[in-house]
Amino acid sequence: MDQVVALCKRKGFIFPSSEIYGGFSNTWDYGPYGTELKKNIKDFWWHTFVQKRDDVTGLDSAILMNPKIWEASGHISSFSDPLIDCKNCKERVRGDKLIEENIGIEAAVGKSLKEISKIIKDKKLKCPKCGKIDFTEARSFNLMFKTHQGVIEETAAAVYLRPETAQGIFVNFKNVVQNCRQRIPFGIAQIGKAFRNEITPGNFTFRTREFEQMEIEYFVSPKDKKSIKEKFDEWKEICRKWYLDLGIKKDNLRYREHAKDELSHYSSMTFDIEFMFPFGWGELMGLAYRGDFDLTQHQKFSGQNLEYQDPMTNEKYMPHVIEPSFGADRTVLVVLLNAYDEDEIGGEKRVVMRLDPKIAPVKAAVFPLIKKPELTKVAQKLYKELQETFNVEYDESAAIGKRYRRQDEIGTPFCITVDFESLEDKKATVRDRDTTKQKRINLDEIKEFLKEKIYAK
Numbered sequence: 001m002d003q004v005v006a007l008c009k010r011k012g013f014i015f016p017s018s019e020i021y022g023g024f025s026n027t028w029d030y031g032p033y034g035t036e037l038k039k040n041i042k043d044f045w046w047h048t049f050v051q052k053r054d055d056v057t058g059l060d061s062a063i064l065m066n067p068k069i070w071e072a073s074g075h076i077s078s079f080s081d082p083l084i085d086c087k088n089c090k091e092r093v094r095g096d097k098l099i100e101e102n103i104g105i106e107a108a109v110g111k112s113l114k115e116i117s118k119i120i121k122d123k124k125l126k127c128p129k130c131g132k133i134d135f136t137e138a139r140s141f142n143l144m145f146k147t148h149q150g151v152i153e154e155t156a157a158a159v160y161l162r163p164e165t166a167q168g169i170f171v172n173f174k175n176v177v178q179n180c181r182q183r184i185p186f187g188i189a190q191i192g193k194a195f196r197n198e199i200t201p202g203n204f205t206f207r208t209r210e211f212e213q214m215e216i217e218y219f220v221s222p223k224d225k226k227s228i229k230e231k232f233d234e235w236k237e238i239c240r241k242w243y244l245d246l247g248i249k250k251d252n253l254r255y256r257e258h259a260k261d262e263l264s265h266y267s268s269m270t271f272d273i274e275f276m277f278p279f280g281w282g283e284l285m286g287l288a289y290r291g292d293f294d295l296t297q298h299q300k301f302s303g304q305n306l307e308y309q310d311p312m313t314n315e316k317y318m319p320h321v322i323e324p325s326f327g328a329d330r331t332v333l334v335v336l337l338n339a340y341d342e343d344e345i346g347g348e349k350r351v352v353m354r355l356d357p358k359i360a361p362v363k364a365a366v367f368p369l370i371k372k373p374e375l376t377k378v379a380q381k382l383y384k385e386l387q388e389t390f391n392v393e394y395d396e397s398a399a400i401g402k403r404y405r406r407q408d409e410i411g412t413p414f415c416i417t418v419d420f421e422s423l424e425d426k427k428a429t430v431r432d433r434d435t436t437k438q439k440r441i442n443l444d445e446i447k448e449f450l451k452e453k454i455y456a457k
Ligand code: GAP
Pocket: 163, 164, 165, 166, 196, 198, 205, 206, 207, 208, 209, 210, 211, 212, 213, 215, 283, 284, 285, 286, 323, 325, 326, 327, 328, 329, 330
C-alpha cells in the first residue's frame, strides 16, 4: 500500500487534499492521471451496464433531496454506527470495529449497543491510541452529513447529503416508468457522489467521507421467486466478470455472503465481492436484494402510488429490487494495487503499472529519438493524429530509456519512437509496456494498431 500511495503522489494519480493547509483528514484529490483513470473506469462501467444493455437506463439525480426521503428510507433511524470514546485520551472509535480488530468479525456483527459495551469491558479491549482500558458506553452515531438549506441557518430546514445514490433512483421510479418506455424487468443506473460521516475512515481511499458510487436498482416482478434468485445469481456473475474485464486477478476476488444479523436495514440477502487488499480481504462492491422495502416506504411517506402496472396483463404490483452497488474510488484503488509491479530491465529495477490498456490514463506516448527538427516534425504530426482519438503524450526530453520508465510508471501501454530510419521507411518503433518487445509499424497504420490493442478485449 505504501508503495502505491507514494507512486500516486509522485506521478499525479492521487494527492492528499488541502495539502498546502496541512491537509484535511482522509480526503483525497485526484491528480491529472488519477482523473483520467477514474473517468475511464466510470465510462467502462457506464458502457457495460447502461449503453450495452437494453434493460438499463441512466439517471443523474440531485445530491440534496427532500429530507423526508431519509425518514422513509430508514436512514435517519437506522443508518448509524456504535461509537465509543476513550475517557483518557478522548479518541473516538467504532465499538464494532474495535471488537472486529481484536477478536474477529464474527464477534462484532449484529451486536446491540449494550452487547458491544459488554464485550469491550469483559475482554478488556484497549484504546488503539493511548492503550488505556476506559471507554464510555457505546452510543448510536448517525452517519449522514447534515447541512442547512436557506440563508438563515437557525430557521432553515435541516437537509442531508445523500449517503447512497440509490434513493435518487427510487424516488424517480415513477418518472422513468411513465416517460421512458421501460418494462419490468429493467434497471436504473446512476454514478455520483455519496457522503458518510465515517468514524474510522482510512487505508488510503478505501474508506473516506466523500466518495463516488456506481449503482443500479434493478426492478423485478415479485411473483416468481425462482426467477428473482436466477436474476440475482446472474448479477453476481456479471459484477465479478466486470472486475475481471478490468484486469483484476481472479484469485484476489471472492464473494462473501452477509450473515443475517449483519444485513443493512433494507436487505434480506447481500453478497459482497471482496478484494485481497494489503490489509486483508475487504469489500469492493455489494449486491443486495432490497425486496420492495424502498418503494413501499416511499409510497407510504409521499402518499403517491408507486405500484407498477404490467402493460400486458394490467396486473398491479410493487416491484422488488436487486441492487448492484459499486464504489468508484474503491475500484480505482483496487485497479492501482492490482497493476503495481516491479521487474528488471537490462539489470535495472523498473516500476511498472500493468493497467488494462482500455483504462490506462495515457494510451500511447510519442517520442522523437533525439531532438532534431526532422524527427520532431514527424513525431509531432503522428502525435497530433493520435490525439484525435486517444489521450496521448509527446516527450522529447531526456534519454529514451528514461522516457520509457516515465511512461511505464503511469501504465502507458505503448511508446512510439520516430528515428532516422522513419524518414526513409515511414515506420516507427512501437514498444509494448509489458513485454518491452518492439516492432516497426507503418506510420499510417499505428492508429488502427492501437485501437485494436487497446479496445479489443
Ligand atoms: N446502496 C447500497 C450501498 O450504499 P454500501 O455497501 O454501503 O451499499 C456500496 O456501499 C459501495 O460503496 C461499497 O461496496 C464501497 O465500494 C462503496 N463505499 C461505501 N462506503 C464507502 C466509503 N466510506 N468510502 C469509499 N467507498 C465506500
